[in-house]
Amino acid sequence: MTWAIVLCRFRDVQQVTEPTQFFVNYFTVAGAGTGGAYDYWNDLSYGTFSNSSQVFGWFDIPHDASEIRDPVTGAPRLSRAIYQQWGFDAARSNGIDLSAFPRRVFFFNANGDHGDAGGGTSVFSYAPGRQLEPTFIFHEMGHTLGLQHSFSDAPAGCCGSGTAGEYCDGWDIMSAMCVFQFPGPFGTSGPGLSVPYLLQLGWMLGGRVHQIFTTTTIDLIALNHPELGGSMAAQYNYVDASSGRARSYAVEVRVPDGWDRAIPNAAVLIHRIEDGRSVLVGWGRGGRPNLDWQPGDVFNDVANGLSISILGIDSPQRRATVAISPGPVAGGGMLWAATTDNRLWVRGPIESNVNWQEVGHANNVAAMAALNGKLWAATTDNRLWVREPIESNVNWQEVGHANNVAAMTGVQ
Numbered sequence: 521m522t523w524a525i526v527l528c529r530f531r532d533v534q535q536v537t538e539p540t541q542f543f544v545n546y547f548t549v550a551g552a553g554t555g556g557a558y559d560y561w562n563d564l565s566y567g568t569f570s571n572s573s574q575v576f577g578w579f580d581i582p583h584d585a586s587e588i589r590d591p592v593t594g595a596p597r598l599s600r601a602i603y604q605q606w607g608f609d610a611a612r613s614n615g616i617d618l619s620a621f622p623r624r625v626f627f628f629n630a631n632g633d634h635g636d637a638g639g640g641t642s643v644f645s646y647a648p649g650r651q652l653e654p655t656f657i658f659h660e661m662g663h664t665l666g667l668q669h670s671f672s673d674a675p676a677g678c679c680g681s682g683t684a685g686e687y688c689d690g691w692d693i694m695s696a697m698c699v700f701q702f703p704g705p706f707g708t709s710g711p712g713l714s715v716p717y718l719l720q721l722g723w724m725l726g727g728r729v730h731q732i733f734t735t736t737t738i739d740l741i742a743l744n745h746p747e748l749g750g751s752m753a754a755q756y757n758y759v760d761a762s763s764g765r766a767r768s769y770a771v772e773v774r775v776p777d778g779w780d781r782a783i784p785n786a787a788v789l790i791h792r793i794e795d796g797r798s799v800l801v802g803w804g805r806g807g808r809p810n811l812d813w814q815p816g817d818v819f820n821d822v823a824n825g826l827s828i829s830i831l832g833i834d835s836p837q838r839r840a841t842v843a844i845s846p847g848p849v850a851g852g853g854m855l856w857a858a859t860t861d862n863r864l865w866v867r868g869p870i871e872s873n874v875n876w877q878e879v880g881h882a883n884n885v886a887a888m889a890a891l892n893g894k895l896w897a898a899t900t901d902n903r904l905w906v907r908e909p910i911e912s913n914v915n916w917q918e919v920g921h922a923n924n925v926a927a928m929t930g931v932q
């Protein structure tokens with residue numbers, strides 16, 4: 521049992537949004553293959569989500585449409601948190617036992633405030649003739665499955681959110697309407713879900729998530745093409761150096777077809793699973809407004825000693841090759857270099873020609889070494905300096921002298 525869909529007709533609106541059979545096809549197995557909500561969840565779960573939803577109604581309810589929305593100004597009058605009760609009431613008075621269903625969708629035939637109502641209930645209010653918005657409907661149904669919003673690592677929210685990063689993952693349905701949508705047969709639709717929430721729902725296929733423990737070069741297939749065989753994601757679990765909390769990175773490949781047909785290009789995405797949230801990482805890079813990763817790009821989490829290099833994307837073959845290098849300790853596992861133009865660089869110890877990332881300054885360095893979780897440098901003016909091995913342009917601290925140094929190393 522999954523969703524009970526209860527169709528509620530207002531006393532003063534005789535016309536229904538769509539006939540009952542439309543909703544039977546849209547939400548239940550009866551409409552499999554027609555591109556409705558049933559197909560969406562079936563496809564995203566790789567067919568593992570047993571969906572025996574049922575549609576009830578239309579039921580006449582003892583309320584007028586004007587109770588939820590001002591007929592003149594169009595302004596909402598009643599929160600869905602209040603009028604969701606009318607769906608429960610309609611089911612009860614028509615002998616429907618909703619306790620047999622873990623989740624509910626209440627559909628009303630007039631416009632009003634609608635969306636997730638909490639507790640596994642969604643409210644949708646569409647007047648006759650108004651086109652449905654599958655992207656919105658799938659998002660709200662995602663909430664009834666226990667998913668929260670998706671985020672990015674941006675310092676500000678998207679689509680008006682005041683919460684950092686909220687709704688900023690255009691590749692994931694849990695960023696609401698701030699996502700890559702296509703005009704589907706029932707209205708604006710897509711995209712799919714990213715790996716963090718597929719993992720949360722238990723939908724990633726067994727053995728298809730490659731767990732990273734050591735430096736690994738791996739081929740990944742596109743998330744919506746399980747038939748290709750091979751790994752569908754790479755996951756690296758770690759204890760975050762700054763918060764001390766257990767976290768993960770998940771690496772996935774997306775291609776523009778199926779529910780993802782509106783995404784702008786084939787891409788590697790890197791998500792951090794952070795306190796149950798899906799956080800798309802990669803904000804702030806030039807030429808990557810969608811926060812995706814392309815061949816030659818390198819993601820470094822220096823504090824946690826992780827480096828992910830995108831070695832190639834084969835769009836026609838719907839796969840990509842990435843190299844992932846987890847450091848043995850926080851801040852470790854990376855190569856550091858100081859250059860003659862006084863810049864400090866870092867890269868993962870991946871045996872491939874990946875890019876270095878600039879992380880700060882390093883003036884007049886003659887030699888550099890790593891020891892005790894710090895970077896040490898001797899400069900041409902015979903001074904010894906130390907700094908934290910973090911991805912930030914912090915100052916070096918002078919700690920003594922180091923005369924005429926030509927080479928330096930640290931011994932643990």
Ligand SMILES: [Zn+2]
Nearest residue numbers: 659663669696
């Ligand atoms: Zn939402």
